[in-house]
Amino acid sequence: MLAPGSGPELRTWFAPLWRQISWLTCWIALCTAEALPACPLPCTCDGHGLQVDCSGRGLTALPPDLPAATRTLLLLNNRLSFLPGGAFASLSGLQRLDLSNNFLDGLPRTAFGELANLTELQLRNNSLRALDPELLRPLPRLRHLDLSLNGLARLPPGLFDGLPALRSLFLRANRLQSLDRRTFEPLAGLQLLQVGDNPWECDCHLRDFKHWLEWFSYRGGRLDQLTCTLPKELRGKDMRAVPMEMFNYCSQLDGQQSSAGLEVPGPPCTKASPEPPKPKPGPEPEPEPSTACPQKQRPRPVSVRRAIGTVIIAGVVCGVVCIMMVVAAAYGCIYASLMAKYHRELKKRQPLMGDPDGEHEDQKQISSVA
Ligand SMILES: *[C@@H]1O[C@H](CO)[C@@H](O)[C@H](O)[C@H]1NC(C)=O
Ligand SMILES: *[C@@H]1O[C@H](CO)[C@@H](O)[C@H](O)[C@H]1NC(C)=O
Numbered sequence: 001m002l003a004p005g006s007g008p009e010l011r012t013w014f015a016p017l018w019r020q021i022s023w024l025t026c027w028i029a030l031c032t033a034e035a036l037p038a039c040p041l042p043c044t045c046d047g048h049g050l051q052v053d054c055s056g057r058g059l060t061a062l063p064p065d066l067p068a069a070t071r072t073l074l075l076l077n078n079r080l081s082f083l084p085g086g087a088f089a090s091l092s093g094l095q096r097l098d099l100s101n102n103f104l105d106g107l108p109r110t111a112f113g114e115l116a117n118l119t120e121l122q123l124r125n126n127s128l129r130a131l132d133p134e135l136l137r138p139l140p141r142l143r144h145l146d147l148s149l150n151g152l153a154r155l156p157p158g159l160f161d162g163l164p165a166l167r168s169l170f171l172r173a174n175r176l177q178s179l180d181r182r183t184f185e186p187l188a189g190l191q192l193l194q195v196g197d198n199p200w201e202c203d204c205h206l207r208d209f210k211h212w213l214e215w216f217s218y219r220g221g222r223l224d225q226l227t228c229t230l231p232k233e234l235r236g237k238d239m240r241a242v243p244m245e246m247f248n249y250c251s252q253l254d255g256q257q258s259s260a261g262l263e264v265p266g267p268p269c270t271k272a273s274p275e276p277p278k279p280k281p282g283p284e285p286e287p288e289p290s291t292a293c294p295q296k297q298r299p300r301p302v303s304v305r306r307a308i309g310t311v312i313i314a315g316v317v318c319g320v321v322c323i324m325m326v327v328a329a330a331y332g333c334i335y336a337s338l339m340a341k342y343h344r345e346l347k348k349r350q351p352l353m354g355d356p357d358g359e360h361e362d363q364k365q366i367s368s369v370a
Contacts, residue, residue, distance in 0.1 A: 040065050054078070055098070062087055069093060076100040076122070085110035093117055100124040100146070109134045118142055124170070125149040130156075137162035148172040148194070155179065161186050168192040172224070178205040181212040190216070194224045202228035202239050204250035210239055 039045035040063035043054035051072040054063055059078040066073065070091050080102040088094060092114050104126040112118065118139050128150040136142065142163050152174040160166065166187050176198040184190075193216070200206060213223060217240075228234040234242060 038065060038067065040067075066091060072096040072098075074098045075102070078102050080104055083107060083111045086113050087111055089114045091115070096120040098122040099126065102126050104128060107131065107135055111135065113138050115139055116141065119165075120144040122146045123150070127151055129153065131159060132156070133158040133161075136160065139163060141165050143167045146170040147174070150174050152176060155183050157183050159183055164188060166190055170194045171198070173197040175199060177201040177230075178203075179209045180205070181208045184209070184212055184216075190221055192222050196225045196227070199229040200226060200239060201230045202234045202237070202242060203231070204247060206239060207244075207247040207250050210242075210244075213240060 039052065040054070042057040042059065042063055043052050045052050045067065048069075050069060051074070052066060052070050053074045055074045056077040059075065059080060061080070062075070062083070068090055071093060073088075073091065073094060073096070076098045077100070080099065081104060083104065085108040088097070088111075094115050095117055097112075097115070097118060097120070100122045101124070104123070105128065107128065109132040112121070112135065115138060119141050121139070121142060121144070124146045125148070128147070129152065131147075131152065133156040136145070136159060140162060143165055145163070145166060145168070148170045149172065152171070153176065155171075155176070157180055160169075160183060164186065167189060169187070169190060169192070172194045173196070176195070178201055179195075213226070217223065223240075226239040228237050228239055228242070234246075
């Protein structure tokens with residue numbers, strides 16, 4: 001409350017100060033706006049707007065107006081359940097994208113279009129069940145990809161075709177039972193692969209992947225674990241420690257496949273094959289599809305077949321002999337008891353006739369049968 005009369009003096013003193021304050025405020029606001037290109041409301045942006053942090057904001061959709069200069073976009077710990085196609089099309093300079101701990105249950109094929117500079121993509125702990133084979137094609141510089149803790153049951157062929165720069169790939173804790181070697185062959189620079197906590201089925205399909213793993217570890221790649229769930233006799237074993245001989249039966253399937261015209265490309269071959277070359281590969285029934293190291297892939301189908309044949313013939317012969325012996329023994333017993341009975345009756349009926357010669361002969365016969 002100003003006293004009457006003191007108003008005009010105060011106003012003349014206050015006006016310039018007020019003008020100065022307004023100018024200062026305006027200037028600060030302008031500077032800030034220049035330094036911080038509009039940060040979307042629920043997010044925080046670092047000094048230059050290169051890192052936009054929208055994590056843990058309960059978001060169900062992408063915030064609008066993300067700064068075009070964004071290099072790192074953190075969207076983890078939200079409730080995103082879907083992304084529209086071309087969701088990040090305006091962020092072509094993006095290098096790191098973290099979508100961990102959301103509820104994404106599918107991704108449109110164009111979700112990551114235009115992200116040619118992306119080097120790190122985190123999709124850990126979502127609800128992904130399947131991936132489009134084209135999804136990762138537009139990411140030629142991707143170095144780290146985390147798909148752990150999802151519901152992936154298989155990886156479509158060609159999924160990694162566009163990722164020559166990938167260094168680390170995490171596939172832990174999914175529902176994968178098998179992997180196709182051909183899906184992994186484009187990953188020439190891969191150094192770290194995590195596949196633990198999946199229900200691996202250690203059969204012929206995974207045998208081919210095991211071949212790829214041998215090459216992978218030969219060139220220095222690291223793998224966490226590949227523990228079999230099925231078949232029962234291999235449960236708990238690491239697939240890498242299971243000897244190749246356990247999968248000899250697969251060669252029969254291979255033979256059927258290649259004679260049916262289904263060509264399986266050979267593994268990338270190295271001289272440091274952990275298996276020693278076989279002294280006698282045996283006659284090859286079919287030409288080897290992979291010419292580089294045939295002895296590594298081809299077990300001995302001919303000798304195996306021969307061994308099985310021998311076992312079967314021996315079993316049949318033994319069985320026939322056994323049956324014949326049992327029949328002969330039974331026949332002898334029955335004959336002996338019949339003869340004994342017949343003899344007793346004969347003695348009862350003809351006690352006076354006496355026929356020591358006949359009796360003698362019968363006894364001889366019985367003893368000879370027994
Ligand atoms: C991608 O990165 C390269 C080199 O780091 C840079 O020259 C280019 O401008 C970047 N592209 C975009 C769209 O930011
Ligand atoms: C996975 O995400 C859910 C929901 O976002 C969260 O509650 C849970 O703790 C996360 N689990 C792990 C292992 O990070």
